[in-house]
Amino acid sequence: MLRRLLVVLVVLACAAGVIGYQATRPPRAPANPRMFVPSPQFFTDFSPSFRTSIADAYYLMMVQYYGEHVNGDGRLDSLPALTQLVTSLSPRFTRAYLFSAFALVDAERPDVGYALLQRGLKANPDDWRFPAYLGFFAYRYGAGKDKDLVAARWYQLAASIPGSPSYLPRLAAVLAARGGDQEKAVLMWGQVYLAGDKYVRKRAVNELNGILPTDKAARMRAVAPLYQTMPKAEADALVGELFKGYVQ
Amino acid sequence: MNQVLAIALNTFKETIRDRVLAVIVVFALVMIAGGLWLGSISLGEQGRMMKDFGLVAVTFFGLIVAVFIAASLVHKEVEKRTVFVLFSKPVSRASFITGKFLGLCGTMAVVLAGMGVFLFLLVWAVAGDATGMLLVAVLMIFVQLLAIMAVTIFFSTLGSAILASVLGICVFVAGQLSHNVLSLTRLGDNPVTKALSWVVYVVIPNLSSVDVKAGVVGESTLSWGEIGVWSLYLLAYVVVVLALATLVFRRKEF
């Protein structure tokens, strides 16, 4: 009886030790912003049947890497290589391009994001989102006085693709007409909010908060065009976030 | 034919009742369901993640089941001396090998169908974009594993079950790299190495000719013609390998 009790106590003590050890491990040190990223050729050569699975694995790794560093040390050194790997292995993985393009902006490489979207468009010529994003990138991150026209051309291309939203031609027209910068910017960020994931939406809201007037009435006038270029539900959601804290 | 079917049915009963098989299948289902978690961190690509990783799980666990059961099929009969019961009756070695293979095919069909249907229902319920292509992909995994099962049975007639299972897995990996071997046949000037490369290229089953997974996730458009020809190639490969296994097994004494 005593022996049995002793055995039970030993086992319980060991179990407590196992749980206690795990519970008291220090938090993981921040991951190295520079991670080893194999070349796409390696995987294409050695596992063609699993390239999409490998692309998916690296995509998830890329999302985790971005999430970990963007709010941490802010360093995204390996992001360009990761985006190159994922989109090379899986050229029709649309989400990877669209996420990566904005993630590369945070890595201070909007030029790489722009080039990535162009590659994505080549691999997915029937997806209107690529030229639409290219239009945004051209407008927001482009240089030179022709950037509005370049953006307008991209939006026109997006509008010409079957299945594209009906308000794209308006965007193109606004840009081509060189309308007020603020109106264009509001419309652009509205498009970004519409097509983006949670990270991108958060950025869109932040950017809009930065450019919209704080006066409530002026702010309402500024956001009104969003309803002409976004579905009502999404426009309501965005406007709701932009007017958080404002008295009704 | 009667003997082949009798042995096949017997083998099916033997393998489907194996508890180890049940454990492996449960693990496989858990892994497939694990795609749910991966999907949740994929920023809206849940369907793609579940399908892709689910098919990888089906391939991986299907391979384990195929190789380890195929390796022990012949070996167990010899070890446990049930071969005396079989070959003291008018049962040819060819009937034995064929019956064993067909019995295992039946078991693998049940296992893969179960995993495939589970994956399909999970994707349909969670992501809502399950298509028949997913089940076609599972069928193609089954056809690939037929070739690996045949090769493993062949190796098991030569040596131990462990060696046969290791070699079966090696052939699966080599089969994924078949196109690399083809490149070797075109490199360099030495006709001997080129000829050897060609022999290796033909001997190893080409398991990477058609990427059905890519078709399932929308990465490529699948040609039914290509899938059909590839399937026929693999079935022909099975026939040749089983014939070789029979030739080797004929030399065995008990």
Added chain:
Amino acid sequence: MTDPGSALRVSDLHKTVHVGFRRQKVVILKGVDLEVRPNDVFGLLGPNGAGKTTTVKVCLGLMRPSAGAVELGVPGVSHVGYLPENPYFYDYLSGREFLGFCGRLFGLDPHLRRERVEALLRDVGLERAADMHLRKYSKGMLQRVGIAQALINDPELVLLDEPMTGLDPVGRVEVKRIIQELHERGKTVLFNSHILSDVAELCTRIAIMRDGRVVWTGAVDEALAEAPSLEDFFMRVVTT
């Protein structure tokens, strides 16, 4: 095809095997001559390692002879029944399923197969255990189902390797009865056994093997005429 006078004829049978990593040569049979006549109950005797089981395996085609010849007096193995020594069967099958499987291997039609299976289960006293998995069978029960599978095809020639092993006295009496019935029905039986009292009781003729050769062959009566018991005769033959 052998002459109608023999159920089984073995002529100058040699068998060499190569064992181990270094493929060491081991000569098991060194020129076995044997003749089993139709309707014989033939006892094949000998000390362990004499080559009895190997001789039977070569007769069945489980092993190939290195030299010599085997001639079956029946039209092939479909007319032969065999019980191996220390039999092991498919433990996930029930007794009934296992006998049904054996019947299928002989190509028996379903009706005949079912009839034979039930009759044999009765004959060997396994009716009640017919639906139990073989893994739950005792050694004696396995031996009985082994005899049953050897008879599923109603063979003309029956080869039994140590048929009494593991049987209790009741089981041994039943097996002896089965062998006697086979003999009465005109079948030929060849069995190996170390239980010489059973051999003396059942066999019409015997052969004694030693060191890969047959050293004595003849009727049981002849052996008993030369020694007080079959054990004494056996010891004399194998030790000289």
